[in-house]
Amino acid sequence: MANTANSPKSFESAIAELESIVQEMETGNITLEQALEHYQRGASLLKFCQETLQAAEQRVLQLENGELAPLGTGEDKRSPE
Numbered sequence: 001m002a003n004t005a006n007s008p009k010s011f012e013s014a015i016a017e018l019e020s021i022v023q024e025m026e027t028g029n030i031t032l033e034q035a036l037e038h039y040q041r042g043a044s045l046l047k048f049c050q051e052t053l054q055a056a057e058q059r060v061l062q063l064e065n066g067e068l069a070p071l072g073t074g075e076d077k078r079s080p081e
Helices: 011-027 032-063
Strands: none
Touching: 011 032
């Protein structure tokens, strides 16, 4: 992930900014130039989010030794009852 001055601080802040951009664009009360700027920023935020999610997935895979285990319900599924 590129770390530029305009990069969001976190995944959550990127999502919040994306939601704000969508809301503003949906109002239709912005100029074409503003819409294009919002679109460009949104594309950048989307890329950041996708890269962040891919990195998180890779980390989980490493932690699970390449095998994702289903989440349990609190019971030990390995021992029969």
